Amino acid sequence: MKLSETFIKTLREAPKDEIAKNGALLSRAGYIHKEMAGVYDFLPLGLMVLEKIKAVIREELNKIGGQEVMLSALQNPELWEKTGRFSDQEVDIWFKTELSSGGVVGLAPTHEEPITNLMKTYISSYKDLPLAVYQFQTKFRNEKRAKSGILRGREFLMKDMYSFHATEEDLDRYYAEVEKAYDRIYARLGLTETYKTFASGGIFAKYSHEYQTFLPVGEDTIYYNSDKSVVVNKEVFNEEVLKDLGVENEAFTETAAAEVGNIFKLKYKYSEPLGLQFNDENNEQKTVYMGCYGIGVSRVMGVIAEKFADEKGLCWPETVAPFKAQLIGIGEKGTAEAEKFYATHEETVLFDDRNLRPGEKFADAELMGMPYRIVISDKTLAEGAAEVTARKTGESKMITIDKLAEIL
Amino acid sequence: MKLSETFIKTLREAPKDEIAKNGALLSRAGYIHKEMAGVYDFLPLGLMVLEKIKAVIREELNKIGGQEVMLSALQNPELWEKTGRFSDQEVDIWFKTELSSGGVVGLAPTHEEPITNLMKTYISSYKDLPLAVYQFQTKFRNEKRAKSGILRGREFLMKDMYSFHATEEDLDRYYAEVEKAYDRIYARLGLTETYKTFASGGIFAKYSHEYQTFLPVGEDTIYYNSDKSVVVNKEVFNEEVLKDLGVENEAFTETAAAEVGNIFKLKYKYSEPLGLQFNDENNEQKTVYMGCYGIGVSRVMGVIAEKFADEKGLCWPETVAPFKAQLIGIGEKGTAEAEKFYATHEETVLFDDRNLRPGEKFADAELMGMPYRIVISDKTLAEGAAEVTARKTGESKMITIDKLAEIL
Numbered sequence: 006m007k008l009s010e011t012f013i014k015t016l017r018e019a020p021k022d023e024i025a026k027n028g029a030l031l032s033r034a035g036y037i038h039k040e041m042a043g044v045y046d047f048l049p050l051g052l053m054v055l056e057k058i059k060a061v062i063r064e065e066l067n068k069i070g071g072q073e074v075m076l077s078a079l080q081n082p083e084l085w086e087k088t089g090r091f092s093d094q095e096v097d098i099w100f101k102t103e104l105s106s107g108g109v110v111g112l113a114p115t116h117e118e119p120i121t122n123l124m125k126t127y128i129s130s131y132k133d134l135p136l137a138v139y140q141f142q143t144k145f146r147n148e149k150r151a152k153s154g155i156l157r158g159r160e161f162l163m164k165d166m167y168s169f170h171a172t173e174e175d176l177d178r179y180y181a182e183v184e185k186a187y188d189r190i191y192a193r194l195g196l197t198e199t200y201k202t203f204a205s206g207g208i209f210a211k212y213s214h215e216y217q218t219f220l221p222v223g224e225d226t227i228y229y230n231s232d233k234s235v236v237v238n239k240e241v242f243n244e245e246v247l248k249d250l251g252v253e254n255e256a257f258t259e260t261a262a263a264e265v266g267n268i269f270k271l272k273y274k275y276s277e278p279l280g281l282q283f284n285d286e287n288n289e290q291k292t293v294y295m296g297c298y299g300i301g302v303s304r305v306m307g308v309i310a311e312k313f314a315d316e317k318g319l320c321w322p323e324t325v326a327p328f329k330a331q332l333i334g335i336g337e338k339g340t341a342e343a344e345k346f347y348a349t350h351e352e353t354v355l356f357d358d359r360n361l362r363p364g365e366k367f368a369d370a371e372l373m374g375m376p377y378r379i380v381i382s383d384k385t386l387a388e389g390a391a392e393v394t395a396r397k398t399g400e401s402k403m404i405t406i407d408k409l410a411e412i413l
Numbered sequence: 414m415k416l417s418e419t420f421i422k423t424l425r426e427a428p429k430d431e432i433a434k435n436g437a438l439l440s441r442a443g444y445i446h447k448e449m450a451g452v453y454d455f456l457p458l459g460l461m462v463l464e465k466i467k468a469v470i471r472e473e474l475n476k477i478g479g480q481e482v483m484l485s486a487l488q489n490p491e492l493w494e495k496t497g498r499f500s501d502q503e504v505d506i507w508f509k510t511e512l513s514s515g516g517v518v519g520l521a522p523t524h525e526e527p528i529t530n531l532m533k534t535y536i537s538s539y540k541d542l543p544l545a546v547y548q549f550q551t552k553f554r555n556e557k558r559a560k561s562g563i564l565r566g567r568e569f570l571m572k573d574m575y576s577f578h579a580t581e582e583d584l585d586r587y588y589a590e591v592e593k594a595y596d597r598i599y600a601r602l603g604l605t606e607t608y609k610t611f612a613s614g615g616i617f618a619k620y621s622h623e624y625q626t627f628l629p630v631g632e633d634t635i636y637y638n639s640d641k642s643v644v645v646n647k648e649v650f651n652e653e654v655l656k657d658l659g660v661e662n663e664a665f666t667e668t669a670a671a672e673v674g675n676i677f678k679l680k681y682k683y684s685e686p687l688g689l690q691f692n693d694e695n696n697e698q699k700t701v702y703m704g705c706y707g708i709g710v711s712r713v714m715g716v717i718a719e720k721f722a723d724e725k726g727l728c729w730p731e732t733v734a735p736f737k738a739q740l741i742g743i744g745e746k747g748t749a750e751a752e753k754f755y756a757t758h759e760e761t762v763l764f765d766d767r768n769l770r771p772g773e774k775f776a777d778a779e780l781m782g783m784p785y786r787i788v789i790s791d792k793t794l795a796e797g798a799a800e801v802t803a804r805k806t807g808e809s810k811m812i813t814i815d816k817l818a819e820i821l
Contacts, residue, residue, distance in 0.1 A: 010478070011480055012480060012532070012535045012536070012541065012544045012546065013535070014535055016534070038531050038534065040484075040485045040487070040488075040489055040527060041487065041489050041518070042514075044485045044487045044489075045485060046482060046483065046484040046485055046527070046531060047482060047483040047484075048482050049480050049481060049482060052481055052482060052483050055483075070418070072419055072420060072457050073457060073460055074454060074455060074456050074457060074460060075454065075455040075460050075463075076448075076454040076455075077448045077452045077453060077454055077568050078486075078551060078553075078568055079448070079449065079452045079553070079567060079568045080448070081448055081449050081452075097513075098513070100510040100511075101510060102508040102509060102510045102520070102555075103508075104555065104567075105505075105506070105555045105556070105557050106450075106557055106558070110449070112510070112520075119448060119454070123446050123454060124420070126424070126446065127420045127421070127422055128420070133420065136420045138420065143486060143551065145486075145487070147510075147512065147513045148513070149513050149514050150514070159487060159512075160485050160486055160487045
């Protein structure tokens with residue numbers, strides 16, 4: 006992509022009321038635009054990051070048999086009244102609105118009720134099980150406070166998967182498969198400091214599992230033992246829990262973290278009130294076991310932005326960067342050579358062909374955070390080369406033009 | 414994809430209250446699931462059709478310089494009050510809701526106001542113009558009646574593009590480019606009977622342009638002349654308009670049609686009240702000219718479903734079909750050979766490997782509507798071939814196994 010052909014500009018100032026680093030940097034670098042607290046637009050580069058994150062998640066979920074769907078945002082209260090969750094006392098983050106033809110509808114903050122109900126059409130026998138469906142869908146949550154940039158949105162992109170099983174053992178088996186898929190997802194996204202964390206299971210179960218990424222500005226506090234094999238959310242960090250986990254004598258360290266996913270064994274929680282049943286091998290009616298598995302896609306983008314940024318700007322891991330490299334040509338010959346290189350790498354290179362001084366382009370490249378900066382100038386061409394600088398380490402090396410494609 | 418590995422089943426009955434053919438067939442064939450009137454879920458095959466339509470539109474809009482973004486659904490009333498459009502008298506299909514922190518917000522039925530406002534950050538000089546941005550985004554419209562399946566949704570997927578220009582001439586030039594792109598889009602989607610139609614311009618202009626597809630159940634009535642070079646919506650089909658168009662002496666034929674797109678020259682309509690200005694070459698402040706260009710993506714899917722369906726079921730054009738062919742193996746040898754063929758064509762073939770009688774599979778293939786049905790049986794293998802039947806014409810021919818891939 007040529008920067009001159011996009012409307013994107015870097016901005017000197019973030020929106021005045023933007024106190025979160027991720028929101029401020031992503032705004033200044035032209036990735037997002039703030040509409041209101043907790044409500045953001047995604048500009049071309051921001052949308053590319055979201056799509057790259059989605060692609061990684063989609064690939065890993067397809068590997069474990071996930072089938073992609075897209076459910077509606079508007080919700081029929083009837084379904085949610087069956088589980089008691091349409092009540093604002095029970096779920097305090099509903100946005101509700103009225104149909105002009107009469108009646109209240111909600112904007113889905115999550116999708117357990119509609120997916121459970123939908124499956125009543127498609128699950129009738131043990132032969133239909135197990136199955137797992139997922140979606141990338143915009144969720145709406147009426148948060149009282151939304152000051153964390155895209156870490157906590159009133160409207161945000163979420164991947165939610167739901168699985169359906171004939172037995173608890175099969176739910177356990179699949180749950181373990183999802184855990185492995187989640188590990189692969191976070192590793193691929195560059196979030197290696199992400200740990201499965203014991204957290205409150207609420208009314209579902211004793212524990213649920215959150216995936217927490219170490220992050221100084223994270224909203225959660227977690228405790229981890231020396232080899233990080235056991236990580237516990239502060240909300241359930243007590244003697245009883247440590248004993249249950251068999252780590253009552255270990256030393257734990259406290260740190261701040263951001264939740265980047267969560268998984269629940271729902272069991273009968275929704276299938277029972279909504280009447281999702283199947284006939285087993287003996288033709289007996291049984292209730293379906295369910296699991297659910299979330300990843301906040303836009304939130305993950307915010308966590309990545311926040312975690313790897315430095316004082317100069319964003320610093321994307323290669324898997325999610327909109328482009329592998331930002332290309333700058335200096336001088337007539339350097340620019341011509343850059344143009345030539347760009348012509349065969351339009352998909353992977355962001356070419357800063359704007360009529361600006363090199364210094365401004367360097368600063369923008371650092372703010373925008375592509376993994377590599379490639380500079381071609383008279384000086385580098387004297388060596389038949391380009392200067393390639395890694396955004397993360399700041400290290401530069403000269404790479405001959407004919408080998409330049411290898412870094413992409 | 415193997416049908417046995419998806420949760421999709423064809424259904425004998427459509428939802429009881431589903432009176433639209435597109436809604437009934439798409440439900441029965443397992444493409445969509447109805448949540449409420451005008452609110453649908455997209456199941457795996459339905460989502461694939463949407464993605465194929467999006468891919469065609471995206472490709473053609475990228476060709477004319479469109480830049481993809483994704484704006485929020487939640488809307489700040491402040492922006493819309495500047496144009497008077499937050500009023501329910503002015504725009505009667507708003508869904509509105511309340512923030513828990515106080516204040517009303519709307520769910521975007523369209524995005525002129527936020528995109529115009531956003532561009533105030535990015536357009537300041539004539540050098541920033543022209544530019545065009547588009548998105549695929551879920552729109553919310555509080556329709557009183559929603560009985561047309563996915564043709565008219567309360568929540569639906571729309572592509573909306575907005576263009577920004579320094580002069581009216583440049584808007585006209587780009588508008589003509591979009592017209593050509595739209596012609597290519599509808600042709601590629603198989604909607605060849607789609608015509609640019611003069612319609613009321615409302616308060617924007619004398620006329621706007623709709624794209625209308627001939628469709629017996631369409632909600633619009635249009636008039637076309639003998640060579641279909643002039644098509645006029647009934648709402649503006651009068652002597653004055655025909656005279657303006659220079660066709661007052663031609664004969665016109667009436668037909669029913671469905672709107673599948675519309676384009677407007679907005680000119681200053683939104684840029685003026687929202688203050689979107691630029692500095693021209695002489696450093697004078699000027700107001701930006703705008704155009705907007707919509708295509709209802711889920712609506713287009715419904716129109717295609719409705720238009721090409723017959724008494725046996727759906728019949729997708731090749732460009733939007735989830736799979737090119739539905740594959741059926743009969744008998745042990747036929748099934749083994751089908752399995753072998755499928756192994757190298759997982760992306761383009763829907764393999765009906767379910768344990769069902771051939772007759773049921775034939776009926777489902779017709780209901781689900783892939784362009785080709787491929788049957789491999791002892792009988793076809795005796796000729797070293799498969800029987801390939803075109804869904805549209807019902808014509809069958811024998812194609813030898815080694816040439817089978819050519820139809821895909």
